[in-house]
Amino acid sequence: MNERSEPTTGTAEPLAGGDRVDCGMDSATEAFVAHRNLLFTVAYEMLGSAADAEDVLQETWLRWMKVDLGQVRDRRAYLVRITTRQSLDRLRAMRRRKEAYFGSWLPEPLLTAPDVAQDIELAESVSMALMLVLETLSPTERAVFVLREVFDVGYDEIAAAVGKNPAAVRQIAHRARRHVDARRPREVVSPSETQAALESFRRAVDTRDLQGLLDVLAPEVVLIADGGGLRQAAPRPITGADKVARFIVGGLGKAEVAPTGEFTVVNGNPALLVRVDGEIDGVMAIGVQDARITGLYYIRNPEKLTRVESETPLTLR
Secondary structure, eight states, X not given: OOBOXXXXXXXXXXXXXXXXXXXXXXXXXXXXXXXXHHXXXXXXXXXXXXXXXXXXXXXXXXXXTTBOGGGOSOHHHHHHHHHHHHHHHHHHXXXXXXXXXXXXXXXXXXXXXXXXXXXXXXXXXXXXXXXXXXXXXOHHHHHHHIIIIITOOOHHHHXXXXXXXXXXXXXXXXXXXXXXXXXXOSSXXXXXXXXXXXXXXXXXXXXXXXXXXXXXEXXXXXXXXXXXXXXXXXXXXXXXXXXXXXXXXXXXXXXXXXXXXXXXXXXXXXXXXXXXXXXXXXXXXXXXXTTEEEEEEEEOOGGGOTTSSSOOOOOOO
């Protein structure tokens, strides 16, 4: 498709950041604004980082303003294509950054509106548990899986976005789906079931009840903590209910100030916002199966806690 040499817009920047001065939007700007939340969701699910997703949206905006709209049949699809390509480039660069990351890496948590939790498909797609499974895919596999399984994009359009032919995309989609299905939770858990497990967990932590923790933790539970080298955190995942429970209770025993957890909704699922002396210390998200916690995901890296007090809109449409 052809590109314009000069953008024909009278808008103010930065549109990708979500805030702008309305100086009369032209057709290209209206299309971008209309699909901005979708584009952010696509980028975030591919990257696991809100900051990087915002950068991708800025690049998408700059490229979109050079496109000859007369050659574009489906503006939504074209915007998703640009976003996917930019996300793929950034995802490959992020992989090198993650190799040098201190300790375990977890996705950046997002405070989400209650309606996201009610959208089962969306809530599952941005859950910490599934986002971590997506980390095990190659960049192209992740892009294909996200576009096909989450956003129901057609194979031809995915092929154009990732630079493959449709037949190859179908094979990649099948391989990625099989890989994810082997590692994702066996069943979708309701928000109420997750909330109940989280309440039992908080009650046991507040009372430093070791047996109470063992009762709510699945035998194979895994604790992953992300301090990013900026805050203390377990450098490697801890596996097993007894080890995880003793680690949590032992850590509380060493703390000068007991942490307090308040219920919130992160990535479409119930979570705990943990404060120490009134300051945010981290976010605790969980994975649940059969009413017991199978995954504990504690994000303490302060650089990843900038979106846990104001809602980030997400959408699949």
